Amino acid sequence: MVVTLFPLFLIVFIVLLLIVRTWPILSAYPAKDLIFGMIWKPDNGKFGFWPFIMGTVWVTVVGVVLAVPPCLLVSLYLSEYAHSMTRSIAKPVLDLLAAIPPVVYGVWGLLAIVPFVEKGLAPISKRWLSAIPIFSVNQPTGFSILAGGIVLAVMIAPLVISVVYEILATVPNDLRHASLAVGATKWQTIRRIVIPQVMPGIVAGIVLGASRALGETIAVLMVVGNVAKVPTSIFDPAYPLPALIANNYGDMMSIPLYDAALMGAALVLLVVILIFNIISTLVLQRMLTRKQA
Amino acid sequence: MIKKHWARRHIAEAIVRGMMIASFALVAISLGLILWTVIVRGLPALTWEMVSQTPQGGFYMGKGGGVLNAIIGSLYLAGGGTLIALIVSLPIALYLKTYLGDSEWSRYVRLSLDVLWGIPSIVYGAFGFAIMIAIGLRASLLAGIIVLSLVELPIMVRAMDEVIRRMPTDLEQAALALGSTKLEVALNVVTRQMLPGIVTAILLAFGRGIGDAASVLFTAGYTDRIPTSLLRPTASLPLAVFFQLGTPYPEVQMRGYASALILTIIILVISLGSRLISARLNRYTVK
Numbered sequence: 001m002v003v004t005l006f007p008l009f010l011i012v013f014i015v016l017l018l019i020v021r022t023w024p025i026l027s028a029y030p031a032k033d034l035i036f037g038m039i040w041k042p043d044n045g046k047f048g049f050w051p052f053i054m055g056t057v058w059v060t061v062v063g064v065v066l067a068v069p070p071c072l073l074v075s076l077y078l079s080e081y082a083h084s085m086t087r088s089i090a091k092p093v094l095d096l097l098a099a100i101p102p103v104v105y106g107v108w109g110l111l112a113i114v115p116f117v118e119k120g121l122a123p124i125s126k127r128w129l130s131a132i133p134i135f136s137v138n139q140p141t142g143f144s145i146l147a148g149g150i151v152l153a154v155m156i157a158p159l160v161i162s163v164v165y166e167i168l169a170t171v172p173n174d175l176r177h178a179s180l181a182v183g184a185t186k187w188q189t190i191r192r193i194v195i196p197q198v199m200p201g202i203v204a205g206i207v208l209g210a211s212r213a214l215g216e217t218i219a220v221l222m223v224v225g226n227v228a229k230v231p232t233s234i235f236d237p238a239y240p241l242p243a244l245i246a247n248n249y250g251d252m253m254s255i256p257l258y259d260a261a262l263m264g265a266a267l268v269l270l271v272v273i274l275i276f277n278i279i280s281t282l283v284l285q286r287m288l289t290r291k292q293a
Numbered sequence: 294m295i296k297k298h299w300a301r302r303h304i305a306e307a308i309v310r311g312m313m314i315a316s317f318a319l320v321a322i323s324l325g326l327i328l329w330t331v332i333v334r335g336l337p338a339l340t341w342e343m344v345s346q347t348p349q350g351g352f353y354m355g356k357g358g359g360v361l362n363a364i365i366g367s368l369y370l371a372g373g374g375t376l377i378a379l380i381v382s383l384p385i386a387l388y389l390k391t392y393l394g395d396s397e398w399s400r401y402v403r404l405s406l407d408v409l410w411g412i413p414s415i416v417y418g419a420f421g422f423a424i425m426i427a428i429g430l431r432a433s434l435l436a437g438i439i440v441l442s443l444v445e446l447p448i449m450v451r452a453m454d455e456v457i458r459r460m461p462t463d464l465e466q467a468a469l470a471l472g473s474t475k476l477e478v479a480l481n482v483v484t485r486q487m488l489p490g491i492v493t494a495i496l497l498a499f500g501r502g503i504g505d506a507a508s509v510l511f512t513a514g515y516t517d518r519i520p521t522s523l524l525r526p527t528a529s530l531p532l533a534v535f536f537q538l539g540t541p542y543p544e545v546q547m548r549g550y551a552s553a554l555i556l557t558i559i560i561l562v563i564s565l566g567s568r569l570i571s572a573r574l575n576r577y578t579v580k
Contacts, residue, residue, distance in 0.1 A: 003381070003384045003385050003388060004385055004388055004389065004393070004398070004402045006381065006385065007385075007402065007405040007406050007408075007409050007446075007447065007450075008401070008402070008405040010409060010443065011405060011408060011409060011412075014412070014416070014417075014420045017420060017423050017424070018416075018419065018420065018423065021423045069316070070316035070319055070320065071316075073309075073312055073313045073316035073317075074313065074316045074317050074320055076313060077313035077314065077316070077317055078317075081310065081313065082317075086317075089321075090317070092564075092568075093320065093321050093324055094320075095564060096324060096561075096564055097320070097323070097324050097327075099497075099500050099501075099504075099560050099563070099564050100324075100327060100504070100557065100560060101503070101504025101505070101506070101531055101556055101557075101560060102504065102505070102506060102507070102531070103504065103506050103531040103534045103535055103553065103556070104327065104331060104504070104534075104553050104556060104557050104560075105327070106534075106535070106538075107330070107331060107334075107534060107538070107549070107550060107553040108326070108327045108330050108331065110538065111330050111334055111550075112326060112330050154320075154323045154327075157320055157323075161320070185302050185303060185305070185306040186306060186310075187302070187305055187306045187309045187310070188302055188305075188306075208411070211411055212411065212413075214413070215411075215412070215413020215414075215415060215416065216413065217413065217414065217415040217506070217507035218506040218507055218531065218535060222535075222538070242413065242415045242507065245415055245418075245419060246415060246418075246507060246510055249418075249422065249510065249511050262419070263419055263423060266415065266416050266419035266420075269413065269415070269416060270412065270416045273411055273412065273413065273416075274408060274411075274412075276411075277407065277408045277411035277412075278404070278408055281404055281407045281408065281411075282404065285400060285403070285404065289395075289400075
């Protein structure tokens with residue numbers, strides 16, 4: 001009995017310890033100045049998290065937006081169309097994608113995606129899309145939110161695909177058969193019958209993917225440029241919170257309140273991810289147990 | 294004649310189907326591209342020296358040596374982390390199955406495990422670092438092992454749990470009918486049935502542990518020597534890749550790619566191995 005309390009205890013302990021470690025900076029500055037502060041100069045006692053928070057938001061949103069359409073299509077394909085042969089190919093592909101370490105994704109991003117953004121996408125955007133602010137190219141390198149987003153999209157794909165696939169499997173076959181029997185095409189059946197049944201689960205799967213993307217550190221850090229400025233375009237560099245923590249752990253003990261600020265960054269990340277995770281897991285648990293009932 | 298019946302909905306069907314196959318191809322091609330990139334760029338620098346020697350003087354400026362320190366360090370870190378995670382996971386997984394079943398409480402336990410799974414490794418790293426400061430432990434193999442065991446724990450329990458849940462209950466009930474206690478059932482029947490699942494869970498967790506960089510960055514440190522004690526810092530492969538790519542020297546960066554290839558090969562071997570082993574062990578379980 002006691003041993004099953006361990007996971008819960010661990011979560012509470014992590015949150016509490018991070019709050020305790022963040023406390024010094026929370027009592028030294030008002031939370032509003034920390035969160036919305038634009039300037040990050042720990043040497044001068046300036047701890048503004050806003051550029052990092054926005055960096056995290058931009059990279060995550062781009063990653064999720066890129067990942068969702070293909071992931072949904074793949075889950076639908078595997079669940080509604082594919083032969084069992086195709087499924088048995090898909091499983092190892094997804095397992096392997098999930099098993100590849102973040103740093104290898106980072107290497108791939110550095111060698112393939114950053115040059116692709118720099119030489120492939122940026123010139124196209126400059127030529128055709130420069131009138132739209134979020135597509136404007138303001139810097140010459142490929143180290144950008146877009147590069148980070150592409151890497152993230154591939155990284156969260158296996159998770160999103162497998163969660164949505166699992167949820168699709170809870171739709172009773174009778175419903176599909178009934179729809180097909182009255183002459184609907186498969187796509188009509190999916191759009192009108194299957195998807196409405198599992199919409200909350202699909203959203204939960206996407207939220208789960210987003211929370212995974214929020215915390216991704218090394219792979220993003222390697223391709224996103226790490227410039228502490230609020231981005232305005234997907235071709236701008238960004239400096240997400242996990243990268244901030246990872247890049248500065250070395251000096252954090254030598255400057256007052258620096259360690260509290262970095263622990264605060266971890267705390268912000270943790271709280272957002274906990275909220276995302278708890279909500280989406282509850283939705284998924286409910287939908288998956290409904291199947292057995 | 295048939296063409297006449299091609300209504301809009303049939304065209305939509307064809308288009309969507311085409312998009313689905315294209316998306317599936319995109320995902321598969323991404324995997325192919327990742328492996329291809331790492332192999333093509335890593336292979337030229339992958340020499341025997343790389344895997345058999347520790348860094349020599351001037352290694353990070355392009356002089357001789359290899360990353361044996363990181364390979365051994367990673368094996369120690371992931372091995373130790375997996376061992377501790379296993380010791381804690383097994384009772385949790387068994388308890389979930391034998392005593393809790395599908396009760397309300399088991400749902401909370403599974404929820405807490407899923408939430409733990411979702412916590413990013415950089416947060417585990419920061420948490421580990423905060424504990425190390427509190428108890429005065431320096432960056433060391435021990436600290437890295439403990440943090441990795443926390444990262445691996447939820448993966449392992451959930452992987453075991455998935456297997457146990459799919460297990461038929463007949464055997465258990467037969468054992469219970471013969472008068473076994475629940476504990477005896479857990480230890481003698483469930484564990485044996487679970488064996489393939491346990492092995493898969495161990496390899497899955499080990500793979501996650503050996504590839505994780507953000508959690509060991511704070512806690513295990515980095516050194517050019519192979520650790521001789523739990524209290525010494527240790528190198529790890531992900532950080533070896535990361536640091537070598539961070540230098541301005543092309544030769545060193547090349548070796549960073551080679552280190553990434555070594556890590557990828559280890560991961561490939563683990564996932565292939567887990568498939569083979571679980572297929573083999575599955576023969577000895579009652580379906």
